Amino acid sequence: MTNNNIPPSLNSTAPAGEQQKTAESLVDLRIKHPRVAGIMGEIDALVYPGSQDSLVQICGPTGVGKSALVRHVVDSIVSKAHTEMQENAGLVPAVYVEAPSSGEQEFSWRLFYHRILEQLDGEVIDMLPRSSYQYDPQLGRVVKPQRATGSLAALRTAVERSLEARGTRVLVVDEAAHIIQQTSPKRLESQLNTLKSLANACGAQMVLVGSYDLYQLLALSAQIARRTHVLHFERYREDRPEDVRIFAACVSGFEQALAHLWGGKLLAYTATLHENSLGCVGTLNAVLTRTARRMEATGLPLQEALHRSLLTEAQRQQILAETYDGETAINPGITRAIPKFVRPRSSIPTPV
Template sequence: MNHNTYTNPASASSSLIGQRIKHPRIATTIEECRLMLAAGSNANLILLCGPTGVGKTTLGDFLVEAELKSQVEELAANPGCIPAIRVEAPASGEREFSWRLFYQRILNALEGELDAPRTAYGVDPVTGRVVRPAGPQSNRLSGLRTAVERSLRNRGTRFIVVDEAAHLMRQCHPTRLEQQLDTLKSLSNEYGVQWILLGSYDLFELVSLSGQLARRTHVIHFGRYREDVVEDVRAFRGCLKKLGECMPTLKDVDLLRYSEVFHQNTLGCIGTLRTLLMRLDLLVAEKDWSEETLCTGLLTEAQVTQILREIVEGEERIAPGLKRHLLAPKNLQAKRVA
């Protein structure tokens, strides 16, 4: 049985990739996600977006693990139950989004990697023998869809986290965006599964192209730690300290002395910070610690500038909706209009 849980690789170098921390921002976002999951059919599609490198994949893993822990009694009584999984929406290189490959990934997470083709078999009412529909059968899309439906029902899956969800919509014409999400929504309506779509700010922009799409989704902003917010600075320093303690060659280095440098270079994104520290750990293992080694491991100015541009544009676009200006007092709204 595949519960799609996270396991650390055996090698020492690979194990660094598995170092994760449930910092304040991720804990708050998880709680908001769980509230929306409790809403059931009133929140079929949950859109969770934030800047690149903020830690969305890690958040997805935590959500799945939290669901498995909360269903421990159900899992003991029904070992075949898989209440939650995380899959990545494929970028297949095809002109249109590959639902075939997407369904296969869901089936692999729920049933394991099976070599046999998924086909909608039936039973002849006269002979009682197993029969299959006429025509080409090898992993036909309809057969894959039927297999996914059967697995969702049998496994009791409550929600599916879809990483890189923008691929669902980026590879189709804007007029077909609703059709793409209708496919997910139909599975949600029929089998009670909810979808958590993870992506950068471009995912939010794609959904906002259509009023119908906007109406069907609940948006959660997974933001970075800002340098102009005291609580954020304190939390970022805590993340830097904890992650540094997990790195063999950095655990004895006073990284907090350079916390401002790390904050500026990673723009307050913990996923980016973890990647940077992993790279720096390897550099220090070869060259020993020095400020020159630190500078070598940092992102270049051009990289930071590009990422910052995307973050600022994304935050400006998503913030008005999340601040709920419609709930502000009328006189305050009038001042904004003036």
């Protein structure tokens, strides 16, 4: 059933075929709602050859759907480069990588570089010395053997050359706060300079993605904050009528994706879902995926399955407090004031 209240810009993308008939299909369901379209438009404006914005930061609350957003961004950049990629089979215009949290006291640049190379060229990894680093299952982290033949500098050089050879223009780093959280305050700027120099060395732009803690950590360095363009990926608030309407359209998108399971009853719970998810579409997806799986696995009716799948009040209050703090902190960083124009006084005497 088609919902005519859904804005033209709101559409969902789900795996084709039979997967759309199961709860599992909701995991990969992407709804391109107005917030996503808005951020993608900003990225289009900021990311281009020769741009002065070498670092772009996307911040938002937990569960708003940042990872799904940046995958949209990467897919869009790759799609726009389709003709170029047909002419140049080695072209990789955009790369998505998640900053690792390895459990070490300091951020693991080795593991980070390794993940970039995996996205660019597996053959490069095969050529690297295997003894340079390895995963220790007992420690649960990457360790450097005592007789390592590789070096961090060599790995960094391999990344730079691969990014340049692949013609990569955008490097998207999800969970970017990991790079800073595992760093002493004295080395904060050094870590960010390492990222910036990597982008400069290969002519790519860096898009850093994370929750509000990323913005607050970057704000500790005035120099880094000055060189970073901040984009706020907001939730849909209950106190804004337009946000309420769009969130309802998102719920309708999920209802259409599994119409046979919801039985046309999901929209009746829109207000409950909005309050429980705090207007975050990523959290909405998680709640509805749990609900659908419970209904399929146990035969529970929608109301009971949904009740068991909602965030607990403790979870919701914790996320709400973090969201309020983050929104308060980020607002000055995205507010721009235009000085009022004052008409200069004329030096020509007024005729009497």
